[in-house]
Amino acid sequence: MSNEESETILELNLLDNGVDFILKGIDELFDEAHVLREYSSATDITISSYKYGVLHLFSGFLLLLKERLSRHLPELIFKGRVNEVKQKISSGKTPNTIDLDEALERLEIGPKVIFSKDELEVIRTVQDIRNQFEHYKFSTNRYGLWTNISKFLELIDRFLVNELQINIEASSESLELQKKIHTIDSIWKRIEQTRRQEWNQDIQFRLKKFKRKRKDIIKEIEKEYRTNKGIDFPFTICPDCYQETLIILGEFEGICSNSECNSVNPLTECGRCGGVMTGFSWNFSFCDSCSEWMNEQ
Ligand SMILES: [Zn+2]
Numbered sequence: 001m002s003n004e005e006s007e008t009i010l011e012l013n014l015l016d017n018g019v020d021f022i023l024k025g026i027d028e029l030f031d032e033a034h035v036l037r038e039y040s041s042a043t044d045i046t047i048s049s050y051k052y053g054v055l056h057l058f059s060g061f062l063l064l065l066k067e068r069l070s071r072h073l074p075e076l077i078f079k080g081r082v083n084e085v086k087q088k089i090s091s092g093k094t095p096n097t098i099d100l101d102e103a104l105e106r107l108e109i110g111p112k113v114i115f116s117k118d119e120l121e122v123i124r125t126v127q128d129i130r131n132q133f134e135h136y137k138f139s140t141n142r143y144g145l146w147t148n149i150s151k152f153l154e155l156i157d158r159f160l161v162n163e164l165q166i167n168i169e170a171s172s173e174s175l176e177l178q179k180k181i182h183t184i185d186s187i188w189k190r191i192e193q194t195r196r197q198e199w200n201q202d203i204q205f206r207l208k209k210f211k212r213k214r215k216d217i218i219k220e221i222e223k224e225y226r227t228n229k230g231i232d233f234p235f236t237i238c239p240d241c242y243q244e245t246l247i248i249l250g251e252f253e254g255i256c257s258n259s260e261c262n263s264v265n266p267l268t269e270c271g272r273c274g275g276v277m278t279g280f281s282w283n284f285s286f287c288d289s290c291s292e293w294m295n296e297q
């Protein structure tokens with residue numbers, strides 16, 4: 001049998017299916033109200049949502065484990081020894097695929113993907129919950145359920161990023177679902193961290209450029225302000241040196257032009273008055289005067 005033939009047979013689309021199941025699980029667990037509240041608590045989720053959420057997440061997770069194995073060696077996802085599997089496939093049969101225990105064992109031996117003791121405990125607990133949902137009447141405390149599912153979601157996200165180089169939030173075309181994903185704590189923390197790092201890299205690059213031509217750049221900014229007839233003042237108060245030197249317009253926005261300060265800050269808009277203030281755009285917040293005003297009400 002040629003290589004090409006064997007690849008056709010082994011192409012099971014594990015990754016697409018796995019991600020699909022994970023997305024479906026998330027969709028089941030979190031409803032539209034969850035997106036509005038931006039958080040979930042154990043009792044917000046119905047037992048039926050828990051059930052379908054867990055079933056999908058678990059199936060998806062197993063597929064993702066197999067995807068990782070097949071990247072190492074495609075035959076590893078089938079029961080039996082590699083030689084036997086190859087033989088079966090070449091004679092036109094499709095061997096059975098491995099179960100969770102076999103997948104975990106082979107991941108350790110092959111691509112050396114080793115889950116920690118705590119992670120294995122989460123996987124086993126969720127497996128147990130899934131089996132209960134599938135086979136008998138279910139009675140459990142929702143808080144325990146929620147804790148375990150949160151940990152499981154965190155573990156799946158980590159596995160996707162580290163082992164399969166996938167960001168789950170970029171895998172969904174549905175905007176609604178993307179919003180749901182952003183409200184999952186552990187995933188959101190990772191996204192935010194990446195965004196901060198990106199911002200930091202970008203601003204450090206601009207700061208270097210700014211420092212090299214500081215005087216020219218400031219002159220240019222002031223000139224532009226005059227030609228605009230004083231509309232759009234290009235500076236605001238810097239939270240680090242308290243001078244009105246923080247650039248808020250153009251290429252160097254976020255950089256304090258005070259040569260003794262040169263601090264950098266992300267810029268966003270106040271959620272009430274729309275004025276420029278420091279902070280990341282994804283954190284909804286109010287400027288000092290609006291906060292003061294609201295406190296007085
Ligand atoms: Zn400053």
Ligand SMILES: [Zn+2]
Pocket residue numbers: 270271272273274275286287288289290291
């Ligand atoms: Zn404001």
